[in-house]
Amino acid sequence: MDDIVKQAMAKWPNVPDCFGWLGLDARGQWFLRDDATQAQGAFPDSKGSLLEHGKLLAFIARNYAHDDQGRWFFQNGPQRVYVELEAAPLVWRLQPDGQVQAHTGVLAMPEACIVDEQGRAYFMTALGLGLVHSLDVGLVADGLEQGRWPQEEVPAARLAQRFGFIPSPAQHQTAQM
Known part of the structure; x- marks a missing residue:
């Protein structure tokens, strides 16, 4: 601040x-x-x-x-x-080094990938939950196929309660x- x-x-x-x-x-x-x-x-x-x-x-x-x-x-x-x-409170962009960058510019490391019923991808990080920017969804799909992150399905209506x-x-x- x-x-x-x-x-x-x-x-x-x-x-x-x-x-x-x-x-x-x-x-x-x-x-x-x-x-x-x-x-x-x-x-x-x-x-x-x-x-x-x-x-x-x-x-x-x-x-x-x-x-x-x-x-x-x-x-x-x-x-x-x-x-x-x-x-979500954050919007993530994937970086070449495996980190994600929030819309605020802050960097974090994804801990898990959350997918909702509409196929939207979110990353959970130490900073909190954030939606993956629509331009990076293909990269996330590739990463999930490679097993880069644990994946969990959570209905969109439950994200706020689940992730606080x-x-x-x-x-x-x-x-x-």
Whole structure:
């Protein structure tokens, strides 16, 4: 986490959390979801505006984390902005050395490959569960045929509970009120 973010959190410790305003799609793209977008429906059916500014994307990536409840967020200075997830908290790209790189740039080593009923592939790593980017699915299929990773089938509807993340912190927050 950036030092400037830590300083802002210390200076303003009681800033309310933000829900529903940021989404992460299945290709690792961030979407800003204003009031009008949120009124049109839940993420990803109503995505919002694609974020494309390089420095903003890098700032989000450096300050992306999760809490003890499994809600992923972007720490924006003193404000925690919870992220709506289309598929998983991370999106992985395979690297030539066998590691995977998250949409945030962080590297990890796959521990297992999870496949859902639709054939989508996920990797479990020390950082958590992430969906394999659609451009790398063929490479994963080849790796599975070669026995590179243990494979397990898990229905998509059970991934969040099984791997400890909350796909929609906004809906979760509303349900708890």
